Amino acid sequence: MRDHYDVLVIGAGPAGLAAAQTAASHGARVGLLDAQPRPGGQVWRHDVQHPLPRDARNAVDDLHGVDWLARHSVVATESSSLRVETPQGSRLLSYGALVIATGARELLLPFPGWTLPGVTGAGGLQALAKQGWPVAGRRVVIAGSGPLLLAAADTLRKHGAQVVGIYEQANAGNVRSFAAQLRHWPARAWQAAGLRLRLAGIPYRFGSFVRKAHGDDCVQRVDIDTPHGVQTVACDLLAVGYGLVPNTELAALLGCALDHSDIHPRVQVDALLRTSVANVYAAGESCGIAGLAVARIEGALAGHRAAGHVDAARALLAPRDRERRFGALLARHFALDSRLHKLADDLTLVCRCEDVRMGELTGFTDARAAKLATRCGMGACQGRICGTALAELGRFPRSGSRPPIFPARLATLAGLSPLSSDDAQRGS
Amino acid sequence: MSARIRLTVNGHPVEVPAGASVAVAVAHVTLRFRRSVSDTPRAPLCGMGVCFECRVQVDGVAHVRACMTPASEGMQVVTDA
Ligand SMILES: Cc1cc2nc3c(=O)[nH]c(=O)nc-3n(C[C@H](O)[C@H](O)[C@H](O)COP(=O)(O)OP(=O)(O)OC[C@H]3O[C@@H](n4cnc5c(N)ncnc54)[C@H](O)[C@@H]3O)c2cc1C
Ligand code: FES
Numbered sequence: 189m190r191d192h193y194d195v196l197v198i199g200a201g202p203a204g205l206a207a208a209q210t211a212a213s214h215g216a217r218v219g220l221l222d223a224q225p226r227p228g229g230q231v232w233r234h235d236v237q238h239p240l241p242r243d244a245r246n247a248v249d250d251l252h253g254v255d256w257l258a259r260h261s262v263v264a265t266e267s268s269s270l271r272v273e274t275p276q277g278s279r280l281l282s283y284g285a286l287v288i289a290t291g292a293r294e295l296l297l298p299f300p301g302w303t304l305p306g307v308t309g310a311g312g313l314q315a316l317a318k319q320g321w322p323v324a325g326r327r328v329v330i331a332g333s334g335p336l337l338l339a340a341a342d343t344l345r346k347h348g349a350q351v352v353g354i355y356e357q358a359n360a361g362n363v364r365s366f367a368a369q370l371r372h373w374p375a376r377a378w379q380a381a382g383l384r385l386r387l388a389g390i391p392y393r394f395g396s397f398v399r400k401a402h403g404d405d406c407v408q409r410v411d412i413d414t415p416h417g418v419q420t421v422a423c424d425l426l427a428v429g430y431g432l433v434p435n436t437e438l439a440a441l442l443g444c445a446l447d448h449s450d451i452h453p454r455v456q457v458d459a460l461l462r463t464s465v466a467n468v469y470a471a472g473e474s475c476g477i478a479g480l481a482v483a484r485i486e487g488a489l490a491g492h493r494a495a496g497h498v499d500a501a502r503a504l505l506a507p508r509d510r511e512r513r514f515g516a517l518l519a520r521h522f523a524l525d526s527r528l529h530k531l532a533d534d535l536t537l538v539c540r541c542e543d544v545r546m547g548e549l550t551g552f553t554d555a556r557a558a559k560l561a562t563r564c565g566m567g568a569c570q571g572r573i574c575g576t577a578l579a580e581l582g583r584f585p586r587s588g589s590r591p592p593i594f595p596a597r598l599a600t601l602a603g604l605s606p607l608s609s610d611d612a613q614r615g616s
Numbered sequence: 617m618s619a620r621i622r623l624t625v626n627g628h629p630v631e632v633p634a635g636a637s638v639a640v641a642v643a644h645v646t647l648r649f650r651r652s653v654s655d656t657p658r659a660p661l662c663g664m665g666v667c668f669e670c671r672v673q674v675d676g677v678a679h680v681r682a683c684m685t686p687a688s689e690g691m692q693v694v695t696d697a
Contacts, residue, residue, distance in 0.1 A: 305647035
């Protein structure tokens, strides 16, 4: 089956939703696809217990004139079309213009004990709680870096978790100066004040990070390095995330140039969000981490642009630039402490898919050679976790991914549709 | 929101709210989602489809990411840990 869209949007987070709605408002035939079952992306993820805030609900529900393609994963690209996998089989979607709005994932760093069940990302546990994960009454330690720790704490507390403490690696001076700068973004200052109020009573410690997680079958306690020495805290769940990194795999597969000026690449775009490939635009956190407001503005900008309305796109440049500055502020104040680079010892598993230990990587200076010799990065996640961590730790940059960008069924790869049940085995 | 979905995990009946993921259903029974190549138990890490630590078998199909799959009535989920 082949379907054509004037504008096809990949990723239904705030950026992709805005892009799709904006392009549709110009009369374009628009498709919006996401690997997730519901639109919303990370911040507006559907919550089984609590309804979304009203403006989020409006954005998520307002899909008039847009073909919503749920549980569609892009696995490969062909000329002006994408090979997608759905629960029913595979499809080929062609497009006039494409908007990449693939967002970001958490940066997860290895430390002794991080493979124990019960250890998750910070946004990771937040996402699981929204899916209905049983957190009520559980003691949760939240650690890592950035404002996402507070957002995660807020969600977890709403779901009945007992948040034992929030441990931020950035030092107190940096966090204080970040908070002071928020006055330039009144909406954010307001949000932060609300969060602080709701989280009152939960210890929020700075210059502190998880050194080690202990437990038999699952995590039971953690050692936390604080400015006053190592503290051991008992818990049922440990949620650790060190900020976000852009999802650039799809853009790379399409041949879009990436900006490598930071450790973690982002999609390179011009002022009006055009990538290096004709008719392909990118918006939101895939172009760099800067939060919800940027995602919404850039989504609209890309939607105008992809539908051929350049002036309307240009009108959004000033607010976009302003919000992008928030990203720089985040990066500066929550820069990672170099002690985090040394948390993993030789025995710590780095590649969780293939169980490769840190010590096995000694002597390798590039990802491809390490992969061939040790299988590091060869598993199902295709190096999204270990490759990104190793880049952050200064070992070596992540090697480029090849199609399929997610493990796909054999039938999808053969371009066959629909799926017969004995093809339902996946290569990894 | 009040609707409940019934499914089984390793043969145990489980009830979850409509809209919950398979990962949630599994968590009601066990935190051992899969066994790694060197035989250690694993459970969800990223919650968003990236890490593949939550893979389970759903209605006979292996290697399904539990965090990306909505639970549905009568589903049979099997973990390998
Ligand atoms: C786990 C997590 C939790 C977060 N929680 C918060 C929060 O509570 N508050 C807050 O302000 N910010 C939060 N953030 C930050 C958040 O990333 C931004 O605020 C905002 O969601 C960015 O919007 P976006 O549209 O750029 O990307 P996202 O919201 O990340 O949306 C990207 C979408 O693209 C889809 N996608 C990616 N690749 C593919 C592919 N190949 N095929 C199909 N679909 C694909 C993803 O499934 C996702 O739905 C969170 C981030 C993460 C990673
Ligand atoms: S928990 Fe990471 S893919 Fe499901």
